[in-house]
Amino acid sequence: MLRKIVLKRALVENFNWWSDDGNPLALLIFFNRNPVLPVSDLKFEPKQGFTVCGLTQGTSMIPQGLTAIKEGLPYLLEGALVNIAVVLGAMALGFALGLPLAVGHVYGNRKTRSLIGIYILFFRGIPLLVLLFLFYFGLFSLSGINASAFTVAIVVLGLISAAYQSQILRGAILSLPEGQMKAALSIGMSKKKAIFFVILPQALRLSIPGWSNEYSILLKDSAVAYALGVAELMARAHHVASRTYQHLYLYLTAGFIFLLLTYLGTKGLNVLYKKVGIPGYLR
Numbered sequence: 001m002l003r004k005i006v007l008k009r010a011l012v013e014n015f016n017w018w019s020d021d022g023n024p025l026a027l028l029i030f031f032n033r034n035p036v037l038p039v040s041d042l043k044f045e046p047k048q049g050f051t052v053c054g055l056t057q058g059t060s061m062i063p064q065g066l067t068a069i070k071e072g073l074p075y076l077l078e079g080a081l082v083n084i085a086v087v088l089g090a091m092a093l094g095f096a097l098g099l100p101l102a103v104g105h106v107y108g109n110r111k112t113r114s115l116i117g118i119y120i121l122f123f124r125g126i127p128l129l130v131l132l133f134l135f136y137f138g139l140f141s142l143s144g145i146n147a148s149a150f151t152v153a154i155v156v157l158g159l160i161s162a163a164y165q166s167q168i169l170r171g172a173i174l175s176l177p178e179g180q181m182k183a184a185l186s187i188g189m190s191k192k193k194a195i196f197f198v199i200l201p202q203a204l205r206l207s208i209p210g211w212s213n214e215y216s217i218l219l220k221d222s223a224v225a226y227a228l229g230v231a232e233l234m235a236r237a238h239h240v241a242s243r244t245y246q247h248l249y250l251y252l253t254a255g256f257i258f259l260l261l262t263y264l265g266t267k268g269l270n271v272l273y274k275k276v277g278i279p280g281y282l283r
Contacts, residue, residue, distance in 0.1 A: 068250060069249050069250065071240075071244075072236075072253075073253065075236055076236050076257065083223070083232045086218075090157035091158075093154065094159075095165055098166040101116050102167070132152065132153065135156050136149060149228035149229050150225075153230055164214055165210075165211070165214060168211065172202075172207045205273075208269055212266045212269040220258065233254050
């Protein structure tokens, strides 16, 4: 009861979800989660004397903006590492769950396919922000699991990614000629062995272009972890901008870093796809 009263008071006092010093989600103080790199612990003070309008006497807007970028860039890059960690963790979890989901969706019985379809519909049909709040403030709190916001972001993004990766793998499996399975069964292989030693190796290679798209989506979605208080790139950009008043320059820098990470990740997966390609095999 006391928990509900405090939560209701916090909602009334912080209805706009922002604390007085510009840090998001002051309600996190109530839950005392201590997320990895929490926004409330961010420390950045500009070396130069920035005023409210972003100008100092005898200077112009552009030098001030460039100075803010120069001073805040190492700070922003630390946040980019958090985004990368979230993406890698989510992709790994999504693959671990998505692979059996794809196999079950293709080769499972009717009941199995129905349950997998419900899972896919649930995680593809609910917005990411709703799921983050549902797990962080709902399921994890009610179950007594003291998970950090960083961990919850990886879990939620991983569950969502599993739904999408299962369809990537399912499409790759269905794209293979039916003769692959028939040939494996005709030489005495069981259906299980045929799936794991004949079908999946080919399907995994064909799924790489789809993973390239999934990576770019997860990278952009990782910025939403800011809503839980994770000090990732966007959280740090807002933190620096709120102290230097150079919002345009800082957000442009954050956008450029996201663009660079997207390019590097998709380029790396394209190189991998060409490396594992089979000469003469059109697929």
